[in-house]
Structures are given as C-alpha cells and as structure tokens.
Amino acid sequence: MGPSPAWQRVRGVAPPRLGHVTNTPPHDTAPAGAPRSPDPEPGETARLRPPLRRVSARAIGVWTVRLLFSSVFTLLFLSALAWGASTLPWAWIPGWARENAWLLPSAYTVYALLKVAIAPSWRYRVHRWEVADDVVYTRKGWISRSWQLVPVSRLQTVDHTQGWLERVFGVATLEVQTASYAGSSTIEGLDAREAARLSEELAVHAGTLRDDAT
C-alpha cells in the first residue's frame, strides 16, 4: 500500500476461516431457559444507555465547515435561479414568481444560518461511541437518531479514512463493515490518533474472535 497522506486506510481484519461450520459467536449463548421457550411477555423497562465516549470536539469544526460549504453552494444555485426569474425576459415566467423571486434565497439563508449555528453542536452531543464486551456501540444523528450494535466478531473490514477537511481539524472517520451492508457502522469525528489506534485494535481483536462472519 503506497503512502497516501491525504487518505489513509487501514485494513487489517483477519480473513474468513475455511471450513468453519458452527456459527456460534459468544454473544449467542442461549438465554436461560429451554430453547423454544414460549415468547414471554415483553418487559417494557429495557433501555439502552448512551455510549460512554464522545467524539473529538474538533468534529464540530468539521461539521460546521462542511455545512457552510453545502449551504453556500445551495444558496448560489438558488440565487442564480432567482436572478434568472427576475431579470430574464421570458414571457412564460408568471408575474408572482417574478416579483417574489428573491423570497426563496432569503428564506434559505435564514434556515441555513440557523442550521449552521445549531446542528453541529447538537450533533456533537448526540454522537457517542463505545467498544465494550466485543461490541461496537454507536449513537448518531441529531433530529432523528440511530443506535447501532455491531459485534466485533462479525467485522469484515475496518476502514480508517481522513478527508482533507478532517486532516485540517485532526480528526478521522472509522468505518466498520460486516457481511451485511446494513451492518456497517461509522464513527465520524474521532481524534485522528485515537481512530488509528482503535482501527488497529479492532482489526486485531476481530482476528482473534473471528467466525464465519455471516
């Protein structure tokens, strides 16, 4: 693998073992009680606690800059539309659109400013992660949230990537993938050194816990 300073990728998960038959990772230990026990009534008290670790606070910077960029692009596009609608001499543009052409870009500006002010720090408070008991546990999102559990024994690849913006802020993204596209989990905004260490650890650990991975 050639040195690629801007884009670092660590791949280190042990390969599938051939001829492995029993597909029984440790977390499958049968629950107490006979197998095929009748479905007991659901306890409605079970709750997931938030993962313990936060991502790096510098991730807020990355998210803010990213959001700014995308907002500016959208604003430019909308402004071009509004300019076209208000000045081009096309007859088919209705009068009300001509008069209120700049309403949309202005409204978007307000929305974007609010979003840039709120979303990154909110996201930072939601984003958490934890690796415990051979399970990667993450929480992400801001308005909508998702909690994800990925057992380390089922990992197929551990990717550690760092875009140019993330390099500026000294953070990195860790992506763990399983045999299912739905089972891959990303941790954005980790401290770069921590991400490198974590990806190494996870890869090595996954190798020792390896099973069929499907």
Add this chain to the structure above:
Amino acid sequence: MDGREENHPYQDRDDGWAAPGGWIAPGGASGGGAPGDRAAGGAAPDGRGVPRAPDPGRHAPPRDTTGAGAPPPHGHGDAPPAGAEPPDAPAVAEPREPRDWWGGAEGGGTAPPAAESVRRLSPRSMVVGPINQLRGLLLPIAAGLVLGGFNAWVLAATGATVVALLVGGFVTWRTTRYQVAGDRLEIRRGLLHRSQRTIPLERVRGVDVTSTLLHRLLGVAVVRVEAAAGSAGATEDGKLDAVETAEADRLRRVLLHRRAVLTGQHAGTVPGRDGAREPEEGAAEDGNGDGTVTYFTMPPSWYLYGALSLGYLLTPFAVLATLSGMVQQTAGERAADYLVDWVADADPGFLVVLATASAVALVLLMPVFAVTSYAFTHWGFTLRGRDGSLVAERGLFTRRSVTLERRRIRGYEILDTPLERTRGAVRLRAIVTGLGDTANRAVLLPTGDRARVEEVVDRALALFGGRLRRHPRAALYRRLTRAVAPFAAVLAVALALDVAWLAWAAGALAVLGVPLGVDRYRSLGHGYDGERVSVRSGSLRREQATVERSAVIGWTWTQTLFQRRSGLADLQVTVGAGAGGYTVQDASLPGSVDFAARVTPGMVRPFLVDSAEAGGRVTGGG
C-alpha cells in the same frame, strides 16, 4: 504473484500450463474471467473478499478431529514450470486417509477423492454453442439478407459467420478441459489465450445445472459452479457449457460431496442448523438410497396459483404488445393504413360489438394465459435435500436446478400479496448468504397453500415456532398517516387550484389509504421462539422473514422526531444474508430493546440501563 494471492477463491493462471509464447498480454481480456476477479485476487478492492492470511493452521476444519491438519495448499503462488507437465501435479497433496471421506451414511456412486481424469465437454456442445450464438445473430443476419437483397456478398458473409461459429464451437470443445483434482476444480480453456481457473471446493457455494430446450434435445446441460467471492463479477465463476446430463449430475454430486467433506460436515448433521430434527424425518426417502430426500413435488392443482400472480396475469398483454410490434415491424405502414381504412369503413355497431367481445375474451384469457405460462416455468417443481444442500428444480422447456448449501441458509421468507391472501397462498424464499438474483434463485417452493408450505419448511429447514407480537397502537396511527397524508395533501392542493380530476383521484387514493394503513398495521409483528427471530411487515407485498438467532450480526434502532413523540422506533435486524437487514417497523423503543436483549443477550445487555437507575436517559442524551 505474491504470497497473498495463493488462497483466493480462484485464480486465472494465464501463464500456467500453456506452452511458452501461447498467451497474449496477461493484463488483457482474460478468457472468461470477470474483470473484477483479477483485481480481487490481490487486494480485494471492496474489502469484502479479504485475502486469507497465510496461516495454515487456521483453516483446518473444526470438525476434523483426526488431526490430519490443514488441507493441502491449493495452487502454488508461483506459476509451475511451463511445459508438458500439468500444473496441478505438484500441488495435489492428496488428502490423507484418516479423514472420513465417505462417512457411513454416504453411499453414492462417487469416485474416490483422488484426482479424477481430465475431462472434456460433451462433443454435442459443438452444436449447442454455435446455435446459441447464432440465435443472437439471427436478427442482424436476417436484416442484412433482406436489406442486401440476398446479394452474393451478404450470402458469403453469412456463410462465413456460420462456418466461423462452427469452428469456434469445435475449438472450444477441443480446448476446454476440466478436472476435479483433490480439493479443487480446475477448468482450462483457450487456444491462443489459455487460462486456467482453479476453484477450491471449500469455497463452492452451489452448483447449478440448467438446460434449455435445445440442451435437453441433445441430452446435455450447463453446469455452473458458484464460488464464494466478494466480487460482483461472481456470476461466471465456473461455467461448463455443456456436458452430458448424466455427467452434469455426477459432477454436481462429486463437487458438493467433496465440498461437504472438506468443510467437515455431512448432509443433515449440521449442528445448530437443523437443531435436533433430522431432515429425513417423515420425508420420502428416494428409492435409490443415495441419501436424497424429496421434500416436495408439485401437485397438479398448484399450477392454478399462477392465476394469482400479477406478473403472469399480464402475459396476454405482453404477448399482444409483442405481436403488434412484430406486425408493425414486418408490415409497417401498409398494415396501419389498412387498419385505419377498415375501421373507417366498418359499421359502428359492429365495431362496438367486436371491441367488447375482444376485451371480454382478453379478460377471460388472462387467467388461462397466466396458468399456462406459470406452468411452463414451474413444471414439475421439486425440492430435494442431498449432500447438505437443498436442490430446487423446475421448468418445462428450460429446466432450472438450483442448489443451495444448507449451511449458507440463514432462514426463510414467506411472501404474499392481497390477491394471494384471498386464497391463502404464500411464496417461500430462502435467506442465503452471498447469493445473487434471489428473486429467481432463492425460490424454494412455488406459490401454494400456506399450511403445506409451512409443513415443507418444517421438514426442510425449521419452522418459526413462536407467536408474532403486535406493535403498539401508535403504530396504527403512523401507518394510517403515512398511507393517507400524501394523497390528502395532493387533494388539498388540487382543491385550492380547482383541478377537479386531480382532486377526485387524490380523494379516492386517500380513501383507499385507510384500509391499506390498517392492513399494514395488522401485518406488523415480530417474535422470537428461542432459536429464530421473525419479522413481518407490508401489505401489498407482505413479507415475513425468519432467521436463526446466530445469523443476527447486529442491531440498529432509528427514531425520527415523530416516532420519538409516540415512543416508537424502527429496529433493523442485521443479517449477513438475503436483503442484509429486516426491519421491525414502529415497535415500542423499550419493547424492541428488550426483544433484542432476549435474542442476543451478550450483545445488548452490557448497554442496558440498570433497572435500578432507569431514569429515562435513553433518548435524553442530547
């Protein structure tokens, strides 16, 4: 080649075994190799086909208690010396005797595990190949002949093409050879650009035998060996077109049997897969005593279920469209003009009668056509179990046989539509790891009576034995909102803009959304019977997926703002097979957490709030 390549599922050895100078640029178009294969050999581009570390101790089959050690290394990394010596000779360290190759139960007319003799395709493939290729060229050739006015040049070119195809068929037959050597299948082909493909039998996922009508007229079949690989180009893994039918059957048995032995398992003794249940229980053992168990043969009445399938119901229209297209292509403008004239001249009353009669005939014909075409594709459907695999076979003209390895089957899906529900009919699909084209290939049974389907599932796999739990009432309101609200919004806009037809259409759809939403809510459910997880959702296409507990490789909860208000969440059960994940829609968040914790306690329990300090921090972390 570096050392890492040696254990990849297959390698195209362009420089092996061939006489020096025989090959074209190694980086060029490979003989039959999908483009992704070569790349996958080295660095596994998408990271899924991770190359195996060269650690021989690790891939000893766990059930191989005899201590025979690792299977022989298949394929040396370095190319064998070019020359007369076949490349496999040094590599085939034959599997040692202590291994129980033909463990008692296995009778079968299979050969001993030594390297078999090198075999060729059936001579009849010389005919099949060119004819199949010619079929694709038929239209261009016909067009050339007609447009060219049958002049000598076109005729000569056509003749040359046919001759070239025949020669090509002959060369293909002469140069293609295959051999089951110890623990791998080797396929060599090519005259100028020679290639050798090696498929370790441990990696064989399935062996499909297909035969079109032409194949069956000549008594041959196509054998397709599918190997485990992460690359997308895994469709043409190993294709033998064509071998004699008996040889195809023999090859399938040998490959699957050796694979089963190499991976340390035999039919029906997969631990944790069948549970305590023997697959033979109650099933008709076939007379030939080779361990084949027939779970299902198509009862004649089941062909009628074809009339329930929308796709087959629409066949008459497809046929009509094709016919009219052909008429237009051949007769062109003149036919259209003639038709217009005829309609203009005809008696209007007669036209109305004619139109009504043909419409009625078409509607009456719909089920007939549906059943007929359904019967063609599902003729003689059988589901058998042998050598640790399930084999589904069907088709009248094109006989299709799909072999699914049992240890790759993680569960099953039961699907139905509202139309099928009126007759209590369901469809059955297997949830299999690493299988493409699941719509066709994972089909285990034709559409049929639910009770009978469940009985077959119970014998062939293992039926979900629990009850599905209903979802909270709030889910009903969400389903209703989502089914009705979009059309209600359109209705409002249409009313505001005073567009009558749109308002009527949106209003009708909004009203129809009510029963749809209710039915969607009623189909929601999830359950766990101690071994299997089952998830059901959908109305127009209701789907109940059941997977084993050990197949669950993760959980994802998502909660939108609206769901948070009513305490609901979507829980996705991650499975490394089938669709990759099955979603429990709109379950209560605590209930779904509890559900996950009961299915995989080790995975979920460490992250639960202790009941003592359960203080609602779950959603409040932000």
